[in-house]
Amino acid sequence: MRSGATGEDRGMRAIRIHQHGGPEVMQVDEVPVPVPAAGEVRVRLAFAGVNFIDVYHRTGYYETGPLPVGLGKEGAGVVEAVGPGVRDLEAGDRVCFFGATGAYAEQVLLRAEQAIPLPGPGGDDERPLDLQAAAALPLQGLTAHYLTQTIRPLGPGDTVLVQAAAGGVGLLAVQMAKLSGATVFGTCSTEDKARRVRDAGADRAILYTEEDFVQVVHEATGGRGVDLALDGVGRATFEGSVRATRVRGHVVLFGQASGEPDPIRPRQLLGSRTLTSASLFAYTADRREMLARAEAVFAWYRQGRCASTASCRWPRRRGRTPCWRAGRPPARCCSSPPRSSRLRRGRFPPGGGRLR
Numbered sequence: 001m002r003s004g005a006t007g008e009d010r011g012m013r014a015i016r017i018h019q020h021g022g023p024e025v026m027q028v029d030e031v032p033v034p035v036p037a038a039g040e041v042r043v044r045l046a047f048a049g050v051n052f053i054d055v056y057h058r059t060g061y062y063e064t065g066p067l068p069v070g071l072g073k074e075g076a077g078v079v080e081a082v083g084p085g086v087r088d089l090e091a092g093d094r095v096c097f098f099g100a101t102g103a104y105a106e107q108v109l110l111r112a113e114q115a116i117p118l119p120g121p122g123g124d125d126e127r128p129l130d131l132q133a134a135a136a137l138p139l140q141g142l143t144a145h146y147l148t149q150t151i152r153p154l155g156p157g158d159t160v161l162v163q164a165a166a167g168g169v170g171l172l173a174v175q176m177a178k179l180s181g182a183t184v185f186g187t188c189s190t191e192d193k194a195r196r197v198r199d200a201g202a203d204r205a206i207l208y209t210e211e212d213f214v215q216v217v218h219e220a221t222g223g224r225g226v227d228l229a230l231d232g233v234g235r236a237t238f239e240g241s242v243r244a245t246r247v248r249g250h251v252v253l254f255g256q257a258s259g260e261p262d263p264i265r266p267r268q269l270l271g272s273r274t275l276t277s278a279s280l281f282a283y284t285a286d287r288r289e290m291l292a293r294a295e296a297v298f299a300w301y302r303q304g305r306c307a308s309t310a311s312c313r314w315p316r317r318r319g320r321t322p323c324w325r326a327g328r329p330p331a332r333c334c335s336s337p338p339r340s341s342r343l344r345r346g347r348f349p350p351g352g353g354r355l356r
Contacts, residue, residue, distance in 0.1 A: 010033055011030045011031060011032060011033065012030070012031060012032075012033050012105060012106040012107050013028055013029070013030060013031075013105065013106055014028070014029055014031050014070050014102055014104065014105035014106070015027070015028055015029075015070065015071055015072070015104035015105065016029045016031075016068045016069060016070045016071065016102070017058055017064075017067065017068060017069060017071060018067055018068040019067060020058065020059055020060030020064075020067075021058070021059065021060075022058075022059075023058070025058065026058065026071065026104075029068070031105075033107055034107065034108075034109045035081075035083075036081050036082060036083035036086075036109055037083050037084075038083050038084045038085045039083060039084075039085050039086060039111055039112055039113075040082075040083040040086070040109050040110065040111055040112060041079050041081065041082045041083065041086060041089055041095075041109070041110060041111075041112050041115055042079070042080050042081040042082075042107055042108070042109055043075070043077045043078065043079055043080065043095060043097070043107065043108055043109075043110065043115070044077050044078050044080045044106065044107050045075050045076075045077040045103060045105060045106060045107060045108060046075075046076055046077045046078070046131040046132070046135070047075060047076055047077070047131055047132050047134075047135035047136075048072045048074065048075040048103040048104050048105075048135060049072075049073075049074030049075060049098075049103070049135045049136055049138070049139060049140075050072075051073065051074060051139055051140070051168070052255070052257060053073055053139075054071050054072055054073065054104075057069075057071055058071060069101065069102070070101060070102025070103075070104060070105055070108075071102065071103075071104045072100070072101075072102060072103030072104035072105070072108075073098055073099060073100060073101070073103060073139065074096075074097065074098040074100075074103060074135060074138055074139045075096065075097060075100065075103040075108065075135050076094070076095065076096035076097075076118070076131045076132075076134035076135035077094075077095070077131065078092060078093070078094055078095075079091055079092065079093045079094075079095055079115070080107065082112070083112075086112045088112065088117075089112055089115055089117070093115075093117060094117070094118040094131065094134070095115040095116060095117055095118060096115075096116050096118060096131075096134040096135060096137070096138050097110050097114050097115055097116060097138060098114075098138035098139040098142065098280070099114045099281065100114065113287045116138060116290070116291065116294045118131075118134050118298075119298055119302070126302040126303060127301075127302055127304060128302070129298055129301060129302055133301065133308045136168075136308045136309065137297055137298070137301060137308055138294065139280065140168040140169045140172055140309065141172055141294075141297040141301075141306075141308075142280055142283075142284060142290070142293045142294060142297060143169050143172075143254065143280045144169050144172035144173040144175075144176050144297075145176060145293045145296060145297055146278070146280065146283040146284075146293065147169075147173055147230050147252060147254060147278070148160070148173055148176040148177050148180060148182075148230075149176065149180070149296075150283060151250070151252055151276055151278060152227070152228045152250040152252070153180070154177050154180040154181070154182040154227075154228065155180055155181055155182070156180075156181030156182070157181070157182075158180070158181070158182040158183070158227045158228065159182065159183045159184075159185070159221060159226040159227050159228070160173075160177050160182050160183070160184055160185070160226055160227065160228045160229070160230065161185045161186075161187070161213070161217060161226045161228070161229040161230065161241065161244050161245070162174055162177070162184060162185070162186045162187070162202070162230050163187050163229070163230065163231045163232060163233045163237045163241060164187065164188070164232055164233050164237075164257065165184075165186025165187055165188055165197045165200075165202060165205070166186070166188040166189075166193035166194075166196045166197050167232070167309075168309045169232055169254075169255075170186065170188075170197075170232070171196065171197070171200045171307075171309045172306065172309060173230055174186055174197060174200040174201055174202050175200050175201055175300075175305075175306045175307065176300075176306065178200075178201035178202075179300065179305060179306065183203050184201065184202045184203050184204075185202065185203065185204045185206060185213070185216070185217055185220070185226065186200075186202040186204070186205050186206065187205075187206045187207075187208045187213050187237070188205060188206070188207065188208070189207065189208065189209050190207070190209070191207065193205075194206075194207055200307075204216070204220060208237075213237075213240060213244060214240050214243045214244045217244040218244070221246075224246050225243075225244055225245050225246035225247070225249060226244055226245055226246060226249060227245075227246060227249050227250065228245070228249065228250050228251075228252070229241040229242070229244055229245045229249070229250070229251045229252065230252050230254065231251065231252065231253050231254070231255075232253075232254050232255030232256075232257060233255065233256070233257050233258050234253070234255060234256030234257060234258045234259055234260055234261055235256065235258045235259040235260060235261050235262060236258035236259075237258070238253065238261035238262075239261070239262075239264075239269065241253075242269055242270060242273060242275075245273055246273075247271065247272050247273065248272050248273065248274075249273050249274070250273070250274045250275075250276065251270075251273060251274070251275050251276070252275075252276045252278050253275065253276070253277050253278070254277075254278045254279065254280075
């Protein structure tokens, strides 16, 4: 099919899996253009966000439903068709989303309530929210927002530990915590990543390969510990995150990049600390709440107070996405429809960077 062709009688390309496994199970399939049912919209993708959750679906760690199935949850583009009963969206609207199935494709269906309308051009002192930035912000930006603004809202005088602070969520959480006036400790593995964490505003970047982050935090806080620990790594860091948190502090486990934490004896490990297991979908189930979060994140981005962490643009060609090469997204990337055989790497924006 020609890139840019329209019409429901034409086929389209989509990256799908027919079995779970490594990156080699992804393949480009020619599939029918989906027709939106009642309450649905069809979006022509400009960019698809590449996220760790895509790897969970590819490997079968998360349930995908019947195979074959398309990969990709996040993206941005233009509404091309709407189903019966859709009133708030129409063809031509620019939208982004983070909860679809099959965003590694030229077009994707989603429920109308999942679509986040993008703001217009804005004022002269605001930068535009283009489709590439819009594809990179929803999943990680809204995650960082609920982590820093909702579960345990941060404010001046608070201290927070962000694990994997050079990752997509991590860099945004660092920026949002600083916007709230908090003191931020961020862990990472290399000096290059530490530079990105500091550029994002962290007060202290901790190389966990060289330092004991628990000891560093306690020394910096006079033995008290942080008010809030944000842990998306899981097994490798979880117990340390708890020990780095003060009595009556809050630990949030929102991911398991290194695997699920080992079983614990809650009273023995936690003491008088609060532990929350959190997921973005629980904090955006209400559309009004989702749109309010998006509005706040987009406003910070357009005002230059918060940077997207997209570090590269990867053309979708023969199924070759960042997941194809390494088995997991090696950078915070946006995948674009097939148009070029070359990977174009852009400059990192202030505070932007790679996955971890």
